[in-house]
Amino acid sequence: MSVLVLGYGNASCGDDGVGWQLGCDLDHDLLLENVQVLARHQLTIELATEISAAELVIFVDASIDGTPGEIRCVSVEPAPASALLLFHHLTPAALMACASALYGVCPPAILLTITGGAFGYGEQFSDAVRKALPRAQALLRALIEGRLSGNDSPGHEVAMVEGWPNDTRSPLETIGSDPIRPVQTEEGEKETLV
Amino acid sequence: MTRNIVVEPVTRIEGHAKITLQLGDDGHVHDARFHVTQVRGFEKFCEGRPFYEMPSLMARICGICPVSHLMASAKACDALLAVRIPETAIQLRRVMNLGQIIQSHALSFFYLSSPDFLLGMDSDPAKRNVIGLIQAAPQLGRDGIRLRQIGQTIIELLGGKRIHPAWVVPGGVSEPLSKEKRDQILTMLPDAQAIVLGTIDWFRDELDHFQNEIASFANFESMYMGLVGPNGEIEHYNGALRLVDPKGHILVDDRNPFHYADYIAEAIEPWTYLKFTYYKPMGYPNGLYRVGPLARLKVAERCGTPLADEKLVEFRSIVGEARNSSFHYHYARLIEILHAVEKVKEILSDPEILNPRVRAHAEPNATEGVGISEAPRGTLIHHYTTDDNGLITSANLIIATGHNNLAMNRGVLQVAHRFVNGNQLTEGMLNRLEAVIRAFDPCLSCSTHALGHMPMEVELVAPDGTIVDERRR
Numbered sequence: 001m002s003v004l005v006l007g008y009g010n011a012s013c014g015d016d017g018v019g020w021q022l023g024c025d026l027d028h029d030l031l032l033e034n035v036q037v038l039a040r041h042q043l044t045i046e047l048a049t050e051i052s053a054a055e056l057v058i059f060v061d062a063s064i065d066g067t068p069g070e071i072r073c074v075s076v077e078p079a080p081a082s083a084l085l086l087f088h089h090l091t092p093a094a095l096m097a098c099a100s101a102l103y104g105v106c107p108p109a110i111l112l113t114i115t116g117g118a119f120g121y122g123e124q125f126s127d128a129v130r131k132a133l134p135r136a137q138a139l140l141r142a143l144i145e146g147r148l149s150g151n152d153s154p155g156h157e158v159a160m161v162e163g164w165p166n167d168t169r170s171p172l173e174t175i176g177s178d179p180i181r182p183v184q185t186e187e188g189e190k191e192t193l194v
Numbered sequence: 195m196t197r198n199i200v201v202e203p204v205t206r207i208e209g210h211a212k213i214t215l216q217l218g219d220d221g222h223v224h225d226a227r228f229h230v231t232q233v234r235g236f237e238k239f240c241e242g243r244p245f246y247e248m249p250s251l252m253a254r255i256c257g258i259c260p261v262s263h264l265m266a267s268a269k270a271c272d273a274l275l276a277v278r279i280p281e282t283a284i285q286l287r288r289v290m291n292l293g294q295i296i297q298s299h300a301l302s303f304f305y306l307s308s309p310d311f312l313l314g315m316d317s318d319p320a321k322r323n324v325i326g327l328i329q330a331a332p333q334l335g336r337d338g339i340r341l342r343q344i345g346q347t348i349i350e351l352l353g354g355k356r357i358h359p360a361w362v363v364p365g366g367v368s369e370p371l372s373k374e375k376r377d378q379i380l381t382m383l384p385d386a387q388a389i390v391l392g393t394i395d396w397f398r399d400e401l402d403h404f405q406n407e408i409a410s411f412a413n414f415e416s417m418y419m420g421l422v423g424p425n426g427e428i429e430h431y432n433g434a435l436r437l438v439d440p441k442g443h444i445l446v447d448d449r450n451p452f453h454y455a456d457y458i459a460e461a462i463e464p465w466t467y468l469k470f471t472y473y474k475p476m477g478y479p480n481g482l483y484r485v486g487p488l489a490r491l492k493v494a495e496r497c498g499t500p501l502a503d504e505k506l507v508e509f510r511s512i513v514g515e516a517r518n519s520s521f522h523y524h525y526a527r528l529i530e531i532l533h534a535v536e537k538v539k540e541i542l543s544d545p546e547i548l549n550p551r552v553r554a555h556a557e558p559n560a561t562e563g564v565g566i567s568e569a570p571r572g573t574l575i576h577h578y579t580t581d582d583n584g585l586i587t588s589a590n591l592i593i594a595t596g597h598n599n600l601a602m603n604r605g606v607l608q609v610a611h612r613f614v615n616g617n618q619l620t621e622g623m624l625n626r627l628e629a630v631i632r633a634f635d636p637c638l639s640c641s642t643h644a645l646g647h648m649p650m651e652v653e654l655v656a657p658d659g660t661i662v663d664e665r666r667r
Contacts, residue, residue, distance in 0.1 A: 041257075041358075045305075045324070046343045049336075080325060101328045102335055 001034060003144050004054035006047060006092075008040040009062050015116025015129045019061040022114075022136060035144055043090040045098055052103035058143055059092040059111045060136075062129075068117030069128030071136050073143070076109035112140060200653005200664045201619070201627050211636075213627050213652050215610050217662070223614050226607035228599070228631060230468035237589045245274050245558060245584045246364050252576065252591070253358045256637060258301065261294035261349060262569030264362040265431065266576040269451075269565025271364030274580060276559035282549040283366030285541050288431045289379075290352045290362065291567065292534040295430060296386065297345025298570035299487070299527040299534075302635040303393075304338025307524055310629055311400055315407065316622040334396075337389045341531065344386045348538065351375045366553035376542050386535045387501070394505055394528045398512065404521065410612040411630045412520035412605025415440035417473055417483035419458075419597065420490040421568050422447075427498030428490050428533060430568040436493045437473065437483060440518070445473070451564040454575055460592065470599045471592055482600040485572025486634060487526035497529065499536035505529050520605055520633045527635075558584040569594050571635050595636040605630045619663050624652055 007023020010016045023039030026032070036050065043059075051057050059076065066072070078097035092111050100106040114136050118126040125133070202212030216225040236255050243251060252267040253260035265287060272279055309322045312331055321329075328335040352371065353359020361368050401408065419437045423429040435454065437446040446457050460469040461478040472481030483489075497503045509525055516522070541547060558580065565576045572594030579588045595602075609630045613623045654663040 041355075046339050046346065049339060049343060098325075098328065101325075102332055102339070 001055045001146065002053070003035045003056045003058065004050055005035060005037045005058045005060065005140070005144065006040065006043070006050075007037070007060040008043055010041060011123060012121060014118045014120050014122050014124065015068070015114075015126050016062050016119050017123070018114045018116060018125060018129050018133070018136075019059075021125075022060045022133070022140060025137065026140065032144065043092065043095050045090065045095070047095060048099040048102050051095065051099040051107065051109075052105050054107050057096070057107055057109040058140065059109065060140060061092075061111065061113050062116040062119075063113035064116065064119075065113075066115040067128075068115050068126055069132040070115040071132055071139060072111075072113045072115075073139070074111050074113075076111050078106050110143060112136070112143065198653055198655015198659075198661065200655055200661060201624055202652050202664060211631070213606055213631075215606075215614060215627075215652075215654060217654065217656070219657075221615060223607070223610040226603065226610045227465060228468075228603050228606050229466045237591055240586050240589050243586050245271055245563075245578065245580050245586055248576075248578060248586065248589075249362055249364065250358070250360050255591075257358075259294060259298055259569050259571070259637060260358050261290055261353075261362075262567065262574050263576070264359070265291050265567040266565040266569075266574045268362045268364055269567060270563040270576040270578050271565070273451075273563030273565065274558050274560050274578065274584070275364055275554070275556040277365055277554040277556045279366045279554050280549070280551045282370070282546055283552040283554075284432070285544070285547055286352065286367050286371055286552060287362055289538050289541055289547075290349055290359075291430050292538050293345045293348030293352070295345070295534045295570050296531050297342045297349065298635075299531050300338055300342035300345060302570070302632075303524060303527050303531075304334065304341070306635070307629070307632055308334060308338065310625065310632075311397065311404070311524075315404075315625050315629065319621055319625065322625070334393075337393060341386055341389050344382045347382065348379055351379055363553065365555055368553065370550045370552045371547055373548060376547060380539065380542055383535055383539050387532065390528060390531045390535065391501070394525075394532065397525060397528060398508070401512070401525075406612070407626065407629065408516045408519045408521045410608050410626075411633055412484075412601055412608060413516055413518055414604065414608065415518055416601060417445065417481075418489035418492040419446075419483050419485050419573055420493045421566070421573065422494050423498060425498070426495035428494040428496070428502075428530070430490075430534075435566060435573065438493050442492070445475075451566040451575070452562075454564065454566065454577075454592075458592070458597075460596065466599075468599050469596045471597045472600060479600050482604065483597065484520070484601045485594050485597040486523060487530045487570075488520065488523045489572060490568065491526050491529065497533045499533050499540065501536055502529055502533035505532060520601070520630065523633045523635065571595060571637055572597055593637070595634070598634045598636065602631055602634050602636065605634075619652060619654060627652060 005023060005026055007019040009019040011020050020039045023037055027037040027039060038050065076092045076096055078100050079093035080097045092109060096106055096109055114129055114132055117128050198214050198216050200212055200214045212229050214227045214229065215223050218224040240248065240251050248271055249264050249267040252263040255263050305324045309324060309327045312334065313322050313326055349359060353361035417437055417439055421429040421433040422436045423433045434447050434449045436444060438444055457474050458471055459474050460471050462469055472478045473483055474481065491506060497506050506529055509529060513522055562579045567574055574594060575592040577590040578586055581587055606627060609626050613626050652664060653661050655661050
């Protein structure tokens with residue numbers, strides 16, 4: 001299966017660049033087959049071409065929702081955006097809609113986000129994001145390799161337990177459209193998301 | 195009693211602006227102004243920085259045309275080093291600049307203006323956008339996307355990334371071109387050529403539907419300015435800066451960039467942050483001239499590549515009496531894309547392009563440098579002075595949109611005279627007011643060195659200052 005990974009964000013604005021950085025890191029991993037990795041400053045309509053050729057699309061971005069360092073996965077459904085938004089604020093859903101309109105294909109897509117805590121000028125990540133990076137990398141690789149799937153239940157959010165991948169249990173829990181539920185860890189601690 | 199119409203914000207342009215129309219007692223438009231309402235001030239905050247940072251700093255002015263600022267800035271820094279940079283570096287910079295022309299012109303033509311051409315000036319504004327374009331003509335949408343992608347990929351392959359590449363440096367470029375990357379670029383060019391040739395034919399046949407717009411979109415005599423090559427061909431990187439009068443007679447033909455202030459100057463007005471550049475001998479505001487794709491085709495005798503020259507001859511034969519209409523910027527843009535594709539192929543076909551000697555190293559040897567190149571929107575001038583340690587003491591940037599400011603304002607007035615009458619604005623009026631601005635493809639982030647948003651506003655204002663009508667998008 002051909003997978004397209006789109007890591008995007010502003011590398012000069014602290015945690016905003018975490019998606020871009022994850023894309024760059026992955027791009028240097030020559031062991032990945034059938035995976036196209038693109039690291040971009042922002043999503044643009046031209047990416048619809050690459051999307052149309054993929055069988056799975058994984059968007060990787062920073063988020064302002066939740067606690068810094070939190071990682072979330074959510075399936076992306078195509079949703080047209082206002083024309084003005086197409087140039088400076090294109091969302092994954094709008095980009096998927098463009099791919100569908102332009103090329104008549106719309107592969108399944110997942111949005112992986114890492115919640116940031118510091119978005120000021122600078123190329124350094126906050127401690128929370130830096131700490132979350134290995135887990136995000138592991139989750140991204142699992143999604144690419146098909147060991148995890150965020151698109152089995154479209155529109156549902158998935159959460160990953162603290163400690164994965166060292167934890168032997170399934171790292172993801174489908175939680176539907178309800179607010180994110182706590183996940184019980186082996187140690188008995190209640191965590192929300194990693 | 196006079197009143198004003200204000201169009202605010204102006205849409206499908208790069209930046210934030212509004213248009214004000216002043217109505218007279220007779221209900222007719224007496225005056226029109228294109229206001230640029232953003233400011234950032236790059237010229238000021240780069241003072242004190244080391245000169246070698248300037249290309250990367252200046253590229254941050256704009257996310258659409260950072261390469262243009264890289265070019266002019268690096269050329270100004272070459273002058274500070276007082277070195278002659280390697281020929282291969284010049285050609286590599288030229289290829290990147292042409293990639294920028296391809297991607298930026300594709301953005302302007304396909305994304306911003308094609309909805310008007312395909313769906314009509316009076317069509318529903320909710321659909322008159324790139325989404326509507328994609329739905330109505332997916333192939334045209336795909337062509338635009340592919341063409342822009344090719345331009346961006348050229349930039350990315352050379353500079354390492356599509357936006358703000360740091361590869362162009364004082365003294366040349368930071369690394370040579372590999373054979374693999376050269377071949378990758380060459381592989382894309384036939385596709386680009388086929389797309390632009392098809393689009394030129396389509397657009398030529400569409401012109402009959404826009405005779406009213408052609409007749410009124412800044413359709414007046416003016417001077418034109420742009421770079422030209424040694425044989426009178428179109429030029430985007432080096433060459434002489436040429437200014438011609440409305441009859442095509444050469445007023446200025448100067449190879450020394452340091453002389454620019456002898457013949458052009460900038461004026462300011464209290465109602466806009468965008469300066470007005472004018473031809474000094476004729477004074478302000480009579481020294482109106484235009485720059486950009488149409489101007490480059492006016493000042494040059496030929497394109498200098500076979501297919502673009504064929505299309506230029508065809509273009510000159512069909513424009514007729516309206517040869518000064520700024521509506522023809524769109525056509526000129528397509529011809530320039532074709533020229534850029536041909537020129538990139540020509541440059542990359544020379545084995546010397548793989549020469550590893552691409553950078554001259556030196557300490558600063560001068561305290562003043564000027565760099566001039568052609569951005570997609572027109573002539574771009576960067577002028578720096580430094581202290582003895584190479585720290586910037588002043589920077590003056592003259593941007594394409596500033597050169598065109600007088601013409602844009604006069605163009606808005608001409609459109610208003612033709613299409614606006616009375617107290618109420620219709621969608622068709624509003625769109626044509628915007629479309630005449632859009633024909634110039636202004637970049638307000640560049641021209642005010644500002645952080646920009648997209649929208650535009652129009653206001654209709656009475657003589658006593660009362661806003662009679664307004665539209666915002």
